[in-house]
Amino acid sequence: MIQFVQFHGRRHQWMGDQRRAEAESGALHPLARAAFAETGDPLLPAQTSGSQRFLRGGLSAPITVTWEITAACNLTCVHCLSSSGKRRPRELTTEQALAVVDELAEMQVFQIHFGGGEPFMYPGIWRVLERCRERDLVMCVSTNGTLITPERAQRLAALEPIYFQVSLDGATPETNDRIRGQDAFRRAMRGLERLAAEGLSLTVNSVLTRYSFPELDRLYAIAGDFGAKLRVTRLRPSGRGRAVWEELHPTREQYRSFVAWLREHPDVLTADSFFHLNAFGERLAGLDMCGAATATCCICPEGEVYPCAFFQTPEFEAGNLHEQSFREIWRHSPVFAFYRQMGAGSCGGCVHYDLCHGGCPATKWFVQRSLQVRDPECVLAGSPVDPLHASPEAPCSSVAMQEDALLRQE
Amino acid sequence: MTMTAHSAGYRYRLLPEVKIRREAFGGILYKYGCADRGTLSFVNSPRLIDLLLLAREQFAGDLSAAIEQQVSSAGAKARLLTALDELRKRGYLEAEVVAGPAPEETAAE
Numbered sequence: 001m002i003q004f005v006q007f008h009g010r011r012h013q014w015m016g017d018q019r020r021a022e023a024e025s026g027a028l029h030p031l032a033r034a035a036f037a038e039t040g041d042p043l044l045p046a047q048t049s050g051s052q053r054f055l056r057g058g059l060s061a062p063i064t065v066t067w068e069i070t071a072a073c074n075l076t077c078v079h080c081l082s083s084s085g086k087r088r089p090r091e092l093t094t095e096q097a098l099a100v101v102d103e104l105a106e107m108q109v110f111q112i113h114f115g116g117g118e119p120f121m122y123p124g125i126w127r128v129l130e131r132c133r134e135r136d137l138v139m140c141v142s143t144n145g146t147l148i149t150p151e152r153a154q155r156l157a158a159l160e161p162i163y164f165q166v167s168l169d170g171a172t173p174e175t176n177d178r179i180r181g182q183d184a185f186r187r188a189m190r191g192l193e194r195l196a197a198e199g200l201s202l203t204v205n206s207v208l209t210r211y212s213f214p215e216l217d218r219l220y221a222i223a224g225d226f227g228a229k230l231r232v233t234r235l236r237p238s239g240r241g242r243a244v245w246e247e248l249h250p251t252r253e254q255y256r257s258f259v260a261w262l263r264e265h266p267d268v269l270t271a272d273s274f275f276h277l278n279a280f281g282e283r284l285a286g287l288d289m290c291g292a293a294t295a296t297c298c299i300c301p302e303g304e305v306y307p308c309a310f311f312q313t314p315e316f317e318a319g320n321l322h323e324q325s326f327r328e329i330w331r332h333s334p335v336f337a338f339y340r341q342m343g344a345g346s347c348g349g350c351v352h353y354d355l356c357h358g359g360c361p362a363t364k365w366f367v368q369r370s371l372q373v374r375d376p377e378c379v380l381a382g383s384p385v386d387p388l389h390a391s392p393e394a395p396c397s398s399v400a401m402q403e404d405a406l407l408r409q410e
Numbered sequence: 411m412t413m414t415a416h417s418a419g420y421r422y423r424l425l426p427e428v429k430i431r432r433e434a435f436g437g438i439l440y441k442y443g444c445a446d447r448g449t450l451s452f453v454n455s456p457r458l459i460d461l462l463l464l465a466r467e468q469f470a471g472d473l474s475a476a477i478e479q480q481v482s483s484a485g486a487k488a489r490l491l492t493a494l495d496e497l498r499k500r501g502y503l504e505a506e507v508v509a510g511p512a513p514e515e516t517a518a519e
C-alpha cells in the first residue's frame with residue numbers, strides 16, 4: 001500500500017528533468033519519440049495528485065526491480081509476457097548478475113522480484129539469491145512451482161526473508177492447464193505443498209482471465225489451504241499474451257463484479273495492477289498509476305532494461321547492461337526520462353483521470369500502438385457516462401478503440 | 411519549561427526492518443514483502459528523514475534519544491513528535507508508553 005506523509009509542500013526538479021529529456025531525445029527510437037510526443041505536454045505539478053507528485057519527479061532508484069533472469073522455461077504458457085521457452089544466447093552470466101545485485105544494493109533499491117522464464121532454470125540462481133540476502137535486498141521469486149523439490153524448498157528456507165509467488169491461472173486443472181499446459185496444475189500444487197511445508201512466505205499468483213474469473217472463490221480457498229495469500233493480477237497483451245488477449249481478457253461486467261469481490265476479500269493482493277478499474281468510482285488499495293520507469297523497471301535476460309516487465313519491445317528499450325551500468329540507464333535513459341514526463345493524451349479530458357491516470361501504457365501500446373489513447377479496457381468507454389465521447393453502443397474492445405484512435409487523428 | 415522527546419507519552423523506536431532512502435523531496439520509507447500488503451511512504455520532509463537515519467546510525471533506532479540530543483527548540487520537537495506519531499500509526503515505529511510527564515512539561519508550546 002502506498003502512503004503519503006506530507007509535512008510541508010516542496011517543489012520537484014520538474015523543469016530540469018524535462019530539459020534533460022529534450023536534450024537526450026535524439027537517442028530515442030523514432031516510434032517511441034512519436035508516441036511520447038502524441039501524449040502532449042507533461043502535467044504541471046499543480047495538475048498532479050497523490051503518488052504522481054512524487055513519482056513523476058523521478059526517484060534516485062527504483063523501489064522494486066523486476067528481473068527476468070532467464071528466458072528458459074519448462075512450460076509454455078499461452079499468455080507468457082516474455083515469450084519464454086529457451087535460454088537466450090546473451091543471457092547475463094552469474095558473475096554479471098552478481099555485479100548487478102551489488103549495484104542495485106548500492107543504489108538502495110528495496111526489492112528485487114525475480115521472474116523469467118522460470119528462475120530456477122537459471123544456473124546461477126542460488127548464488128544470486130544468496131548475494132541478495134547478503135546485501136539485505138528483499139527477494140520475491142515468481143515461479144511456476146514445478147521445479148520445487150523438497151531439498152530445494154529446504155535450501156530456500158535458509159534464505160528467509162524471501163517471498164514466493166506460485167502461478168495458478170485457474171482453480172481447476174481444466175482452466176489452469178488450458179493456459180499453462182498439460183499437468184501444470186498438479187505440479188504447481190505440489191510445489192506449493194513443498195514450499196508451505198517449509199513455512200515459506202507464499203502467495204498464489206493468478207492472472208485474471210474471463211475463464212478464471214468464475215473460479216476466484218476456489219482460488220482463494222486453495223491459497224488459504226497453503227497458508228498463502230491470493231494475488232490476482234491483470235492480463236496484459238505483451239509477449240505471447242498479445243495473441244490471446246482478445247480472447248482471454250475479462251469482460252467489463254466481470255471487472256465490475258471483480259471490484260465487488262475485492263471489496264469482500266480485502267486480504268487479496270493485486271500488485272496494484274487494476275487501477276484502471278478505479279474509474280468505476282471506487283479507489284482500490286495501492287498505487288493508482290503506472291509505476292513503470294519511476295517506482296519500478298525490468299531487467300531482461302540478455303541485460304535489456306525496460307520500463308516494466310510488460311513493456312518488452314525494442315522501441316522502449318532503455319538500455320542494456322552489457323553496455324551500460326544500471327545506474328546510468330536509470331538516470332540518463334531517454335526512454336525513462338520521456339516516460340516520466342508523459343502527458344495525459346486523450347485522457348486529459350476525463351473527469352476520472354485522477355482515479356485511473358489513463359490506465360496501463362503497455363496495454364495501450366500493444367493493443368493500439370499508441371500511448372495517447374485511453375486504456376483499451378477503460379471501463380467507461382462506450383458506456384452512457386463515457387467521459388470522452390458518448391457512444392453507448394460501442395463495445396469496450398480493442399477494435400472499438402482502434403476506430404476511436406483513427407477518428408481522433410482525422 | 412522543558413519539553414522532553416517523550417512528553418507525548420511514548421518513546422519511539424524505529425523498527426529494524428524498515429528501510430529508508432533519501433530523495434530530493436525528502437525520502438521514502440519501506441516495509442514490504444510481496445506476501446503482505448506492504449507499506450511504502452513518501453515523506454516530503456528531509457529533516458524527518460535525517461532524523462530517522464541519525465537515530466538508526468547513532469542511537470540504535472531510539473528516536474526519542476535522537477531528538478533529545480539533537481533538537482533544542484520546543485516547537486521543532488513538538489512537530490517531530492507529531493510526525494513520529496503518524497509514522498507509528500503507519501507501522502514503521504514502535505512506541506513504548508512512558509510514565510506520564512510531569513505537569514509542567516505538558517504545555518511547552
Ligand code: SF4
Pocket residue numbers: 236273289290291292307308309310311359360361362363
Ligand atoms: S506499463 Fe502497465 S503493466 Fe507496466 S507498470 Fe505501467 S501500468 Fe503496470
Ligand code: SF4
Pocket residue numbers: 276279346347350351352353356357358359374375378379380381387388
Ligand atoms: S478515459 Fe482514460 S482516464 Fe478516463 S476512465 Fe478511461 S482510461 Fe481512465
